[in-house]
Amino acid sequence: MKVKIESSKIVKPSYEDGEAPAHAQRVPLSVFDKVTYGEHVALIFAFRPPNPPNSEVELGLAKALAVYREWAGRIRDGRRSVLLNDAGARFVEATVDAPMAVSMPSGPSPEVRLLHPRIDGSPVELVQVQLTRFSCGSLAVGFAGHHQIADGQATANFLAAWGLATRRLPLSPLPVCDRSTRFAPRDPPLVEFPHREVEYRAPAPNKKRDIALDDEKEEIGFGVAGHDKVKVHRMHLSKDFVAQLKARASSALPPSRRGYTTFQSVVAHLWRAITAARGLAAGVTTKVRISVNGRTRMRPPVPRDYFRNVVLWAFPRSNVGELVSRPVGHAAELIYRAVAGVDNAYFRSFVDFAAEVEAEGLIPTADSEQAVLCPDLEVDAWLGINFHGLDFGGGGPFCVVPTYYPMEGSLFLVPSTLGDGSMEAYVALFHNHLEEFKRICHRIT
Structure with missing residues (x-):
């Protein structure tokens, strides 16, 4: 499968009223964000034609990022917080000069990695997207999101919102983001189970x-x-x-x-x-x-x-x-x-x-x-x-x-x-x- 990269750019949030928040806010990572894998997780979505043009998918992404601002931010402070600075997500456009049916790997193969941006080497952007168009009109969407920003359920919610925004529909339901108060430790703390060598361990x-x-x-x-x-x-x-x-x-x-x-x-x-x-x-x-x-x-x-x-x-x-x-x-x-x-x-x-x-x-x-x-x-x-x-x-x-x-x-x-x-x-x-x-x-x- 020969994948040709046509363009690579940054997509920033697009706000309905045209005005971004006045200042960049730092949001601390929760205890559940910190304990999970510090890497990007990549998925591949395959769509049959017809599909909207890349420009509409890009606009939908920009609108979704305005609601899910963490994805457009950057991890800071030694992975203790996210800076909501609207720095944006990576958006790559690519083509394959052949039908998807004969080009896509039939089984697990390193070739699958050609359908999403490279995620090794700790990329700066917390979301990276690649749209790969095949000659038959089919579309492969490679999505890579940093795990410390969202688990599987939260990622699925964002992807659904991206689809709604691309179709020019209201984003509903909106994400719940009260993490700063939801997971506060008790006073006094009560550690009833062993967590050393389970979720955390001493450095090797x-x-x-x-x-x-x-x-x-x-x-x-x-x-x-x-x-x-x-x-x-x-x-x-x-x-x-x-x-x-x-x-x-x-x-x-x-x-x-x-x-x-x-x-x-x-x-x-x-x-x-x-x-x-x-x-x-x-x-x-x-x-x-x-x-x-x-x-x-x-x-x-x-x-x-x-x-x-x-x-x-x-x-x-x-x-x-x-x-x-x-x-x-x-x-x-x-x-x-x-x-x-x-x-x-x-x-x-x-x-x-x-x-x-x-x-x-x-x-x-x-x-x-x-x-x-x-x-x-x-x-x-x-x-x-x-x-x-x-x-x-x-x-x-x-x-x-x-x-x-x-x-x-x-x-x-x-x-x-x-x-x-x-x-x-x-x-x-x-x-x-x-x-x-x-x-x-x-x-x-």
Whole structure:
């Protein structure tokens, strides 16, 4: 796929009355903004024709940025605040002299990265957008947003607003931005749960990362040879396969218990299959990092339209031998209990703990530079996030995919483009582990 960059510029907010705020305001990052990944997250949206011209999409972006001002600002003070200075977002226009059907990669590929601006090297702009036009009239929109500004739910809200603004419709509902008062620590603070080595940890000793990584590999029971390449595999989970998984996982539950959810059942199955494919020793401990949205869990609830981050993580764990030898329902129960434990009390405990993090010199465990997670996994699930709400006037995208992200042990779950209740799993593993995973991943045990 040959992508030709036609232009690259900065788009600044466009205010309805034509007048920007009188001064640049500094907005502190919340405790949830600071603990998450300090990187851009990129998504690709594919639209069939007809599509509005780039100028209308650009104008819609400018109008949306006037309401979601953080995206047009800049992170300052060592990532402790956002300066609302309306410096703007990056807007790139590109073309491909071929139809999308024959140009777009058919599976996870580094070529996907050509459809959004480069996000390595800590780009200054907090939002970067690329519109790529294909000869058939189809449009690919590459969106990259800094994670410390918004979680998945907040990003989806912004994307929907961008679509409304492009269609010249009112932006409704408006974002809720009362972060400065919403997450204040209690007086006195009450830290009821362990948060060290969960959300935060002490800085690692100053030694070369590759040496540490090699030590970790030896510790968990496999050598370095033959593990030099990570591949990303797209696994299709049909509606029937997902239904069978849920039925199998829930089969041993008592009548008084509701069956496991699609998410719990699918992650349980993939956790077991990936662990088995890695060939780890039975006594090794494996865990999964699962994002938990606090909007409905905190009391009082945080509005769905709250803009920024309200996410912590659950960490179900097991030793390898027990995980792979017991039925999928066992893994689903571990996931269910771990996620249920991240409740209002846990979120409030974290807020109280996080108030003292800087004084202790702790750093987040969410490490975007980590290349290998084995024996662990990290799950990003878009199953409950409406990224299809981005509509410029010709309907929502027919395809939404993550960028190519070859971090070993990462797992993305996205709704299938078929729209029939099936889903796609993007699994990143060492190439020799991936072959075994492909062989066993559709077995339900």
